[in-house]
Amino acid sequence: MAQQESDKKKISSKFILLLSALVIGGGAFGFYKWQYAQNHQTTDDAQIETNITTVTPRIQAFINEIRVKDNQFVKKGDTLLVLDDTDIQTAVREAEAAVAQAESGIVSAEAQTQASTSTLPITQNQVAAMQANIEAAKAKLWSATQDYNRYHNLYQDHTITKQQFEKAKVAMLEAQASVKALENQKMATQGQTQSTISQSHAVGSQVAVAKANLERSKAALASARVNLRYTVITAPISGYISRVDLQPGQLLHPGQQLFNIIEEKVWVVANFKETQLEKMKIGQKVMIKADAYPEHEFEAKVTSFSPATGAKFSLLPPDNASGNFVKVVQRLPVKIEFTNAKDEMLKNLRPGMNLEVIVVTK
Template identity: 35%
Template sequence: MADAAPEFTADTASTDAGSADKSARMEQRKKWLVRLGLAVLVIGAIYALWYLLIGRNHVSTDNAYVNAEIAQVTPLISAQAVEVRVTDTQAVKRGDILVRLDPTNARIAVAQAEADLAEARRRFRQTAATSTSLSAQVRARGADIAQANAQLAAAQADYEKARVDLQRREALSPEGAVSGEEVTSARKAFAAARAGLEQARAGVATARATQGAAEGQLAANDALVSGSTIETDPAVLAAKAKLENARLDLGRTIIRAPIDGVVTRRQVQVGQRVAQGNPIMSIVPLAQVYVDANFKERQLRQVRVGMPATVVADIYGGDVVYHGKVVGFSGGTGSSLALIPAQNATGNWIKVVQRLPVRIALDPRELAAHPLRVGLSTEVEIDLSRH
């Protein structure tokens, strides 16, 4: 019995030690659980505070892409390309020569238009000179009328003399004072005088008609030059317009860059005949790119034009932040403006949250420091608290 007491005492001590260790672990676990709970509460409070102060005043999306108003370069005349000065990815400035077209036909057209203009001016001078000639003809016809009137007066006098002679001889003929031959001669003279009178009257009418025709020609010719100079004549102006158009086509044989940007999708080669109006390349204005952010319709309840926005591009990461502002909303959702719009008029229709493109204009200085390319992915956040 004396040997059993110590063994019992050791077992008891071991059990007590295990219980104490277990209690310590439970106490330690309890402390960690309390700490975890406090941490969760603190994080929750911080999140709630952040949401109340900041989070609820911001909307964001990662469905956003870089876009730009791409300029298409199209020739305004049809001709053969004799020189192509740019390649894809090449940066150009507005006014830089992109392509030279064969100017031969355009130069011939300019020469023809210049000849037509010279001919129009010559015709105007000729018409003006014709008016002077027609005025002289009108004056000459007036002299002809005066001459015809004088001849009419002489014929009238001859007629009166022949009439009186005939009447005198016819009065003396019954008494035998004049012979029949004299009476016959008097009658012939009277008939001749009457014919001469009619002829003189016709001559006056003809002279007057001729004068009227000359006056009509003069009036018609004056109408062509009246109120006009050699430079304001309608025919000359039309010839000038044709010459200007020909010179414009000659200038269009040199195709220049319409904007600053980077050449892309070049589709022209030396020797190729380009067609009027068909695009031969595009120019992307990297300094004027913007972001089209597709927000869910519920996110746009408080978004207004002019609100500030921040943009992060995947190509640079979060180290580069662009600042911009909302400049407008699309006229329709992405699905409604798609090539094949969704058809919801079915019996199994399910409502789908739509996205509306919102345009974000970016700071040009930040774009110059970190250029973007069309189509790059971005993340956009709009600050609703500032307007």
């Protein structure tokens, strides 16, 4: 009997010791967690972010050569695509010829200012020829105006591109300018038959018209040369190519999305609850672990806070002033940048990867 009571006391003592150890251990662990929570803020609602640039053509042309492929790294200025420039080369040569013609027109007009004031009056045949040129220019203007009206309706229906509509508009404006230039030239030339003074004014008007034609031709040449440069599409930034789905001979349109360039530099956007922000400040140390590499810890720091919560940027932001109000804890995006540039694991991070972020607020 005494032996049984002795065994019960031993069991009771062991149980009390075990219970005490559990209580002390649990209390210590709880105190550690509480103290840790006072100096750290944690979230797993975080992802890798970077700049994504869309590559688009500025002119309508066919693809001649594709010099990149999926996942390839390119540097800023590298050639990505080469477009067919046959039509644009022709436009450049036509514009150069127009400039040369306009320059010769100025030389001719200026030569007339030095001619004798006893120049013979203009003949009826010359007047008839000028009028014929004016009528021909008016016919071109009528045709260009009709084309513009048709293209305007098609553009409103989104049947044609903006570039085609703008070409029709430019053609109409050029035709209007041609009619006006010829009429001014006729008026200036006819003025020679009135008097020496009127002859001087007429010649001056011809020079002004010739100079205006030269400026217009130079503008057309500059536009054609710019379009020629656009036939070579280069990388606007350094990064990795993504989603190249193109074929040689494919027709491209201005503004068409071709593929993306993913910038090499990455950062973190972590969404913290508004109740976690009290002790968080810019410059605080951050420890990051990626789900893809759980054994590696990245070093970083807090660099900025979003000016609004994530819900305010959503497609349908909540409006608590209407309907039933339900309080929901909001999350604020916090930008975090890596501080250890020598970390070789950084190049393995890709935009969209999930992370666990711990901010040291002590």
